[in-house]
Amino acid sequence: MTPKPLPSIITVIDIxxxxxxxLAGQVVNGQARMIGFSERPTDGVVKGMVxxxxxxxxxxxxxxxxxERTMGRAVDEVYLSLSGPDAEGERVHGYTSVPAHDGKIxxxxxxxxxxxxxxxxxxxxxVSILYMRQPTMVDGKPVGNPVGMTGQKIEVxxxxxxxxxxxxxxxxxxxxxxxxKVHDFVLASHAAACAVVTDTDKKGGVLVIDVGAGxxxxxxxxxxxxxxxxxxxxxxxxxxxxxxxxxxxxxxxxEDLKVRFGSGVHRDTDANQTIWKDGDRGVGDQQFNxxxxxxxxxxxxxxxxxxxxxxxxxxxxxxxxNPTPELNQNFIPSGVIITGGTANLHDATEGVEKxxxxxxxxxxxxxxxxxxxxxxxxxxxxxxxxxxxxxxAPKRAPKGFLPWLKSLxxx
Numbered sequence: 001m002t003p004k005p006l007p008s009i010i011t012v013i014d015i016x017x018x019x020x021x022x023l024a025g026q027v028v029n030g031q032a033r034m035i036g037f038s039e040r041p042t043d044g045v046v047k048g049m050v051x052x053x054x055x056x057x058x059x060x061x062x063x064x065x066x067x068e069r070t071m072g073r074a075v076d077e078v079y080l081s082l083s084g085p086d087a088e089g090e091r092v093h094g095y096t097s098v099p100a101h102d103g104k105i106x107x108x109x110x111x112x113x114x115x116x117x118x119x120x121x122x123x124x125x126x127v128s129i130l131y132m133r134q135p136t137m138v139d140g141k142p143v144g145n146p147v148g149m150t151g152q153k154i155e156v157x158x159x160x161x162x163x164x165x166x167x168x169x170x171x172x173x174x175x176x177x178x179x180x181k182v183h184d185f186v187l188a189s190h191a192a193a194c195a196v197v198t199d200t201d202k203k204g205g206v207l208v209i210d211v212g213a214g215x216x217x218x219x220x221x222x223x224x225x226x227x228x229x230x231x232x233x234x235x236x237x238x239x240x241x242x243x244x245x246x247x248x249x250x251x252x253x254x255e256d257l258k259v260r261f262g263s264g265v266h267r268d269t270d271a272n273q274t275i276w277k278d279g280d281r282g283v284g285d286q287q288f289n290x291x292x293x294x295x296x297x298x299x300x301x302x303x304x305x306x307x308x309x310x311x312x313x314x315x316x317x318x319x320x321x322n323p324t325p326e327l328n329q330n331f332i333p334s335g336v337i338i339t340g341g342t343a344n345l346h347d348a349t350e351g352v353e354k355x356x357x358x359x360x361x362x363x364x365x366x367x368x369x370x371x372x373x374x375x376x377x378x379x380x381x382x383x384x385x386x387x388x389x390x391x392x393a394p395k396r397a398p399k400g401f402l403p404w405l406k407s408l409x410x411x
Contacts, residue, residue: 009035011067012079012383013060013175014188017045017214017235018341021380022063022078024071032384034369038066047233048084048215050170057174064178077181079387081379082129083188084215086167089229091134091319092120095155103150105138110147113154122162129168129185130161134225142223159226161187186386188379189219189229194389195382196339196363197221206334207327208363209308209352210378211342213237218308220316222332228315232307236342239300246296247288253277259344261290262297264351270294298351301342305355329358339363343375 010032011024020042025032040063044055064075094117098105113136122128134157135142138149146154175182192210202221210217212235219229239262244254261275271291278285309327317324325331335358338348343362345351352360364373365381372381 009071009073010079010384010387011036011075011077012081012186012380012387013063014081014191014380014383015045015056015060016042016083016212016379017048018042018212018237020059020063021377022067023380023384024067024075025384027388030388031368032388034367036067036071038063038070040066046214047235048212048231049086049233050167053170053174057177060174061178064180075180077183078175079183079383080171080175080185081188081191081383082161082163082185083212083217084231085233087129087161087163087187087231088123088126089159089161089187089315091157091228092117092131092160093155093157094118094120095153097153098151103152105146105149105151105154107147109154110136110156113156117156117158122160125164125166126162127165127168128160128162130187132159132161132187132190132226132229134158134227135223159228161229184387186383187217187219187229189217189231190226191380191382191386192217192339192363192378193219193221193337193382194385195365195367195378196337201334201337204334205332207312207332207336207356207358209305209336209338209340211235211304211338211340212379213341216304216308216340218312220312220332228312228319230308230311230315232304232311234304234307236340236345238304239297239342239345242300243293243296246292249286253286257288257293258297261288261293261346263294263346264298264301264348265354266291266294266298297345301345301348301351302355305352309355327356327358332358335359335361337361337363339365339375339378341376 009026013022019039021039024036025034040059043059044052050056068075094113096109096113098109136146137155138146138151139153172182189210193208202224205222207220214235214237215231215233216235217231220227240251240255240258243258244251273290275288275290276285336352336356338352349360362375363378364375365378367373367381
């Protein structure tokens with residue numbers, strides 16, 4: 001992301017298939033102090049794709065109004081998350097030869113290599129939105145800052161995120177129609193990772209999987225940098241749908257049973273358990289076999305993870321060519337972090353370990369408000385974290401009474 005001036009108050013909007021959330025925060029010592037929040041059911045989005053813009057716009061308008069009422073001022077600009085099949089990624093690289101006779105690399109050389117990478121045309125009908133930095137190479141060896149070093153060739157790499165021009169125009173137009181500016185976009189998988197990944201995880205290498213309702217986003221960190229990212233159009237609501245069909249019950253009942261009794265792993269002993277929908281065994285209460293429930297939920301959950309695994313291996317193979325490294329503890333020592341609403345599924349980490357053969361843990365965001373320390377809020381909390389991290393350092397406020405007075409009011 002290209003650094004842009006940081007607004008005095010940051011507002012982020014995370015549009016998911018199941019829910020749309022908005023968070024407003026005042027930055028204090030590099031941390032966001034929450035001053036506004038809203039969560040509304042999303043309408044007009046199926047599997048991460050916008051199917052009814054009018055319904056979605058109404059939903060976004062409602063969360064913005066909620067936040068404005070809470071913080072007592074209008075929202076001027078927002079950060080938006082990008083997720084689902086609309087946001088596609090690929091690796092691009094640029095290079096330049098060092099012209100100096102002594103081989104000393106200058107800022108101009110580095111800038112030329114970066115411009116060479118970013119000048120590459122996106123796929124037809126698409127627009128380049130984000131450039132996420134990967135290691136810089138000097139004569140084939142990764143370095144931090146190459147300026148001042150000696151070498152013959154500099155190569156810079158980015159993970160570039162593109163989107164169909166129509167999809168981008170629709171999102172920007174939807175926000176602009178409310179008199180609000182889109183300050184920047186953040187890749188949803190990167191946002192979720194910002195909320196749950198440590199520096200140690202990044203240094204070793206880690207795969208973050210954010211399982212939402214209609215889509216599953218993932219991002220892979222390798223040696224401190226983003227190596228690649230992707231998304232598949234399958235999520236937690238597909239588990240609910242399978243359960244609804246298998247048990248011949250409503251989606252509402254299926255969702256309730258999934259949350260209470262579903263599991264990422266099926267065990268033979270589950271078949272010995274009888275459960276009740278309401279628990280009172282009264283008139284109208286329904287009886288189910290837990291083995292059937294865990295069999296359905298585990299099957300779909302692990303199938304989703306296998307889709308992710310194949311997608312990761314395909315993209316890693318495109319980057320490393322031959323031989324393609326295996327997804328093992330040597331390649332990503334920090335294993336897998338699963339987050340998003342579906343991470344609340346019982347034995348979710350065990351299901352991940354079964355599919356990937358790697359250690360796994362549930363990613364819970366760190367935030368001042370305890371109610372947000374849940375996997376389902378990793379996206380919106382991480383979106384705020386990413387917005388703060390990518391913004392330049394704030395300018396020192398001018399001294400004097402008049403500047404102080406102006407800071408209190410919107411002139």
